[in-house]
Amino acid sequence: MYDLHVHILPGLDDGARTMQEAVEMARVAAECGTKVLLATPHMKDVNEESSVGQARSLLNELSKRVEEANIPITLVMGMENHVVPSLPAMFSRGEALVINGTKYALIEMPFFGKPAYLEQTLFDVQLQGIVPVLAHPERIECIQQDVELLVRFVERGMLSQITAGSLTGHFGSDVQRFTEDLLRRNLAHIMASDTHRPDGRRSPSLLDGLTAATEIAGNKVAQALVLETPKAILKGSKPKLTPPIHALKRRWWQIRR
Numbered sequence: 001m002y003d004l005h006v007h008i009l010p011g012l013d014d015g016a017r018t019m020q021e022a023v024e025m026a027r028v029a030a031e032c033g034t035k036v037l038l039a040t041p042h043m044k045d046v047n048e049e050s051s052v053g054q055a056r057s058l059l060n061e062l063s064k065r066v067e068e069a070n071i072p073i074t075l076v077m078g079m080e081n082h083v084v085p086s087l088p089a090m091f092s093r094g095e096a097l098v099i100n101g102t103k104y105a106l107i108e109m110p111f112f113g114k115p116a117y118l119e120q121t122l123f124d125v126q127l128q129g130i131v132p133v134l135a136h137p138e139r140i141e142c143i144q145q146d147v148e149l150l151v152r153f154v155e156r157g158m159l160s161q162i163t164a165g166s167l168t169g170h171f172g173s174d175v176q177r178f179t180e181d182l183l184r185r186n187l188a189h190i191m192a193s194d195t196h197r198p199d200g201r202r203s204p205s206l207l208d209g210l211t212a213a214t215e216i217a218g219n220k221v222a223q224a225l226v227l228e229t230p231k232a233i234l235k236g237s238k239p240k241l242t243p244p245i246h247a248l249k250r251r252w253w254q255i256r257r
């Protein structure tokens with residue numbers, strides 16, 4: 001499996017705290033069948049508390065430690081980029097990072113509210129030739145309140161990353177039901193762990209999420225979430241996707257009385 005949302009670089013954000021903990025996260029991921037981890041530290045933390053150069057050297061150091069420990073995992077560089085008005089400029093300056101040097105980038109919308117610059121900023125990023133992969137839309141208030149906004153984003157070429165823990169109820173039953181709905185409506189393209197710790201509700205395991213996705217959408221769709229689609233993204237190629245399903249507009253004779 002390929003996990004494209006992972007807070008594994010130690011000391012950079014609220015993810016792994018030490019190199020030892022990061023190695024442990026890689027070990028758990030490998031034991032659960034993951035082959036590639038995309039390190040996605042928070043853009044804000046990297047640029048305000050550290051630097052992209054420091055993040056890259058941590059990735060190199062961690063890769064070495066993982067290899068020495070005989071853990072069969074490949075680590076690649078990415079970032080969890082926040083939607084701020086300066087995001088396009090930050091991509092140009094190399095302060096925001098795409099996924100593994102491709103045209104795809106993991107982008108997190110604000111958890112609460114819908115800032116006026118949200119849509120324009122995402123479109124400006126697209127105009128730079130970057131394809132936004134929207135991080136955990138199921139946990140983002142403006143999408144929870146208006147799922148058609150996500151439909152529009154996807155129809156304009158963006159992708160959506162759901163979190164395995166959302167599908168297994170780690171973020172509550174409302175988020176769980178909403179995530180199931182996104183999956184049924186082809187609004188979930190990849191599933192990632194968004195892991196912050198080696199164990200607990202934000203562990204690197206995708207297995208329970210994969211089981212849940214299989215029950216909801218069948219084996220083929222579930223496998224695409226963790227294999228074919230993230231693999232294509234990592235290579236910078238175009239994944240095979242099914243168009244989203246709009247909410248059913250019920251006619252008057254379909255309304256139950």
Ligand SMILES: [Fe+2]
Nearest residue numbers: 005007080194
């Ligand atoms: Fe994250």
